[in-house]
Amino acid sequence: MPRYWLMKTEPAVVGIDDVLAMPQQTVDWWGVRNYQARNFMRDQMQVGDGVLFYHSSCPEPGIAGLAEVSQLAYPDRTQFDPDSPYFDPKSTPENPRWVNVDVRVVKKTRLVGLDELRTHPELAHLRALQKGNRLSITPVDPAEWKFITGKLMKASK
DNA sequence: GCCAACGTTGGC
DNA sequence: GCCAACGTTGGC
Numbered sequence: 153m154p155r156y157w158l159m160k161t162e163p164a165v166v167g168i169d170d171v172l173a174m175p176q177q178t179v180d181w182w183g184v185r186n187y188q189a190r191n192f193m194r195d196q197m198q199v200g201d202g203v204l205f206y207h208s209s210c211p212e213p214g215i216a217g218l219a220e221v222s223q224l225a226y227p228d229r230t231q232f233d234p235d236s237p238y239f240d241p242k243s244t245p246e247n248p249r250w251v252n253v254d255v256r257v258v259k260k261t262r263l264v265g266l267d268e269l270r271t272h273p274e275l276a277h278l279r280a281l282q283k284g285n286r287l288s289i290t291p292v293d294p295a296e297w298k299f300i301t302g303k304l305m306k307a308s309k
Numbered sequence: 310g311c312c313a314a315c316g317t318t319g320g321c
Numbered sequence: 322g323c324c325a326a327c328g329t330t331g332g333c
Contacts, residue, residue: 284314
């Protein structure tokens with residue numbers, strides 16, 4: 153059974169257009185340094201899981217497109233790079249602490265803004281919208297996925 | 310730049 | 322194991 157996720161990224165770092173320009177329109181989701189988010193990738197994500205590609209910390213926060221998990225979790229390369237801000241001296245190749253999946257962009261959609269998401273009662277319980285939520289990866293219920301990818305994205309707004 | 314909310318760290 | 326201090330996230 154497929155699962156669904158919302159994954160945040162800062163477009164100033166890696167936005168949906170950047171991923172579309174990459175080979176296979178695929179990016180390794182490096183840089184997650186939160187245990188809960190890591191555990192979602194490590195323990196629950198399967199190839200084919202649906203992903204809402206979310207832009208955060210930018211002028212227009214919101215869902216920018218649809219993507220899918222295209223590779224199971226494996227060690228995050230940036231944890232071993234001393235020049236990376238994501239370097240983790242406590243992590244070793246034998247016992248890596250951080251992992252990431254690969255994410256392939258399926259299509260760019262119109263930007264469904266955070267303010268718009270908040271207007272829909274169907275999304276009142278969307279994990280990413282809950283007060284105080286800071287997790288960069290959150291689960292999405294099948295009904296929420298259906299609503300967002302169906303009605304919402306097809307609407308012209 | 311502010312600040313609420315939450316996660317992590319480290320002394321004890 | 323507690324918890325204060327500090328750091329980070331992310332919308333505004």
